[in-house]
Structure formats: structure tokens, C-alpha cells
Amino acid sequence: MIGRIERSGHTMIVDGKHYRTIWPVEDGWQIVIIDQTLLPFEFKEVRLESLEDAAHAIAEMLVRGAPLIGATTAYGVALAMHADPSNANLNHACEKLLKTRPTAVNLRWALREMQHVLSALPIGQREQAAYQRAAEICDDDVAICSAIGDNGHRLIADQWEKKNRQSPINILTHCNAGWLATVDWGTALAPIYKAHNAGIPVHVWVDETRPRNQGFNLTAWELAQHGVPHTMIVDNVGGHLMQRGQVDLCIVGTDRTTSTGDVCNKIGTYLKALAACDNDIPFYVALPGPTIDWDAKDGLQDIPIEQRASIEVTHMTGQMEDGRVRTLRIAPEGSAAENHAFDITPASLITGLITERGVTEASQAALAAMYPEKAEGQP
Numbered sequence: 176m177i178g179r180i181e182r183s184g185h186t187m188i189v190d191g192k193h194y195r196t197i198w199p200v201e202d203g204w205q206i207v208i209i210d211q212t213l214l215p216f217e218f219k220e221v222r223l224e225s226l227e228d229a230a231h232a233i234a235e236m237l238v239r240g241a242p243l244i245g246a247t248t249a250y251g252v253a254l255a256m257h258a259d260p261s262n263a264n265l266n267h268a269c270e271k272l273l274k275t276r277p278t279a280v281n282l283r284w285a286l287r288e289m290q291h292v293l294s295a296l297p298i299g300q301r302e303q304a305a306y307q308r309a310a311e312i313c314d315d316d317v318a319i320c321s322a323i324g325d326n327g328h329r330l331i332a333d334q335w336e337k338k339n340r341q342s343p344i345n346i347l348t349h350c351n352a353g354w355l356a357t358v359d360w361g362t363a364l365a366p367i368y369k370a371h372n373a374g375i376p377v378h379v380w381v382d383e384t385r386p387r388n389q390g391f392n393l394t395a396w397e398l399a400q401h402g403v404p405h406t407m408i409v410d411n412v413g414g415h416l417m418q419r420g421q422v423d424l425c426i427v428g429t430d431r432t433t434s435t436g437d438v439c440n441k442i443g444t445y446l447k448a449l450a451a452c453d454n455d456i457p458f459y460v461a462l463p464g465p466t467i468d469w470d471a472k473d474g475l476q477d478i479p480i481e482q483r484a485s486i487e488v489t490h491m492t493g494q495m496e497d498g499r500v501r502t503l504r505i506a507p508e509g510s511a512a513e514n515h516a517f518d519i520t521p522a523s524l525i526t527g528l529i530t531e532r533g534v535t536e537a538s539q540a541a542l543a544a545m546y547p548e549k550a551e552g553q554p
């Protein structure tokens with residue numbers, strides 16, 4: 176039985192205990208994560224004891240979501256430094272982690288951060304510095320996501336005013352960009368939690384998000400535990416609801432956004448943005464600064480799209496009546512299947528980007544004005 180998450184100030188509580196999605200064991204070097212492949216059926220903490228454990232957790236999606244992938248990457252390097260802080264092992268760790276998942280740019284960002292800090296240090300100081308920098312990356316992520324929440328909350332409040340405070344505000348989201356995708360708070364869900372906590376009546380349409388069902392398994396679970404009203408829908412329903420005036424705005428997350436404002440996010444996001452555009456519904460993307468790839472200009476050209484195993488398409492996992500969790504084939508044997516994990520939503524379809532620094536237009540000029548130091552190539 177999974178414990179109830181209660182609202183307390185600005186964080187999440189499971190079974191009376193405050194959780195982040197990743198944390199170091201007290202007085203030790205091991206790292207603990209929540210195995211997200213088991214949700215919503217089981218809430219299980221898993222210990223990472225080595226670089227290999229961290230790489231496995233990312234590649235097999237025990238942890239997922241761009242910011243949490245970044246945080247796990249940083250701790251993966253720390254675990255490697257615990258085992259062997261040599262230059263050779265630092266390089267090996269970075270190469271291994273880099274191969275785990277290709278699309279979320281936070282992984283590369285975290286590796287650059289760790290390499291920058293560690294390569295300048297004598298070998299004897301690397302382990303402690305690595306754990307310290309990884310912890311800072313986690314703390315920064317919480318602060319960033321909280322600020323995204325504040326900025327997005329204002330936007331939801333404005334929509335509510337426009338509706339003459341008629342309740343509820345119906346928000347559609349895709350995949351999981353909640354606290355499970357980050358260290359705490361979430362990106363797309365942070366504004367929703369803040370609006371809900373402030374008493375604005377929000378209702379969330381939760382896309383299933385095939386093939387891995389992050390919407391049902393993770394987003395619906397998070398929202399239910401927090402007490403946010405929501406309804407699960409299969410992936411093809413959003414356009415229909417939009418045509419009937421049942422969606423006031425869309426908020427999604429992103430795994431990588433170009434310096435020109437093209438957004439890469441979970442497969443299916445593009446179709447939602449097209450439908451929103453056709454129905455004049457605001458389509459917002461919530462993102463932390465480290466999710467911007469300043470080297471990428473054209474989403475279609477410059478962002479590698481992860482291709483995952485076809486078994487995620489041909490099979491589904493669920494709970495039997497007797498409580499056992501089983502994976503079943505849902506397609507004929509012998510037919511080919513492809514599993515494209517992400518797609519690109521062009522900047523032109525995006526109403527605005529909700530960042531920790533404020534809400535801005537999805538354009539090169541607006542992003543450069545918001546992050547001048549990055550646009551000028553400063554670290």
C-alpha cells in the first residue's frame with residue numbers, strides 16, 4: 176500500500192516523511208532513489224552504491240525526467256569518485272553516464288558541471304567536492320522548480336480572473352513533469368501545486384502518455400496524493416476536449432529546449448500543441464535554465480530523439496485483480512513496432528516559456544534577454 180502524500184508547506188510527504196526523489200544516505204556515501212518503474216503499485220526506495228548502479232537507474236528509467244536525470248548523473252560521478260578519483264575513472268564515469276539516455280540535456284549539463292569542478296582539483300579532494308556539487312545541484316533544482324511554480328501560479332491566477340473566477344481552471348498536461356521528474360516540486364506541475372495550495376480551483380486533464388504511461392502511473396499518482404482534482408484521458412482525447420472548451424490552458428515540461436525556443440518533450444506533445452493552436456488555447460512549457468541547450472538552434476536538426484525498445488509498444492504492464500503486477504503482450508507477434516520517445520514542438524506553437532526567471536516568449540531574442548550570461552557563452 177502506498178502512503179499518502181500530504182501537503183506541507185512547499186514539499187511532499189509520503190507516509191509522514193518528507194521526500195525528495197534523490198538523497199544521500201546520512202553519514203554515508205550511498206545514494207537513495209525511488210524506483211519509478213514500480214509506481215503506482217509499489218513505493219520502493221533503492222540504494223545506488225556505484226557508478227554502474229547510477230547508470231542503470233537512468234538507462235532503465237528507475238529515475239527519469241530531465242532534472243532528475245541531471246541530479247542522478249551528478250551523484251553517479253560522485254559514486255565513481257568514491258570508488259576511484261583518478262582522471263581515468265572520471266573520464267570513464269562521464270563516458271558511461273553520457274551513453275545512458277540521449278535526449279534530456281540536463282545529463283550533459285550535469286556532466287559538464289561535475290567535470291568543471293573536479294578536473295581542477297587534486298585527486299584527494301575530488302570525492303568530497305563531487306558529493307558537495309551534486310548536493311548543490313539538487314538544492315538548486317528545488318529552488319528553481321519552486322520559482323517556476325511561483326511564476327506559473329501567477330499565470331494560472333490570471334486565467335482564473337479571465338474566467339471571472341468561475342471554477343475550475345482546466346489544465347491539460349502530458350507525461351510527468353511533476354516532483355517525480357525533478358528533485359522536488361516539478362516543472363509543469365509546480366504551478367499547479369502552487370495554484371491549488373493557494374485555493375484556486377484547478378482540475379488537471381492527465382494524458383496517459385503511451386508507451387510508458389508516465390501520465391497515469393506517475394502524474395495521476397502525484398496529483399491524487401496531493402489532493403489535486405484530475406481526470407485521466409487517453410492520448411487522443413485532448414483535441415476533442417479543446418474543441419469543446421474544456422481546456423483553459425496546457426502546461427507541459429521539456430527535456431531539451433533550443434536557444435531559439437523549440438521544445439523537445441515526450442512523444443505526443445507536438446500534437447497537443449497543434450490542437451491547442453487550432454483552438455486558441457494557451458500552450459505553455461515549464462522549464463529550468465539547465466534544460467536549455469544553448470548550442471542547439473533548430474529542434475528538428477540539433478536534438479537527438481531517443482529510440483527505445485519496441486517491447487514498450489507491444490506490451491503493457493498492469494496490476495491483476497489479485498494484486499500481482501504483470502506485463503502482457505497487446506499486439507500481434509511478428510508486426511514491426513517503433514518507439515520514438517520524444518518529439519519537437521516548434522517555438523511558433525508555444526505561447527510562452529515558464530522559467531525560474533519569469534515567463535517569456537519562445538524565441539531566441541527573448542531567451543537571450545532572460546539568460547544574457549548563457550547567450551554570451553559564459554559558464
Ligand code: MRU
Nearest residue numbers: 239240241350352356428429441
Ligand atoms: O522519458 P522521460 O519520462 O524521462 O521523459 C520525461 C518527459 O518527457 C517529461 O514530460 C518532462 O516534461 C520532461 S522532464 C520535466
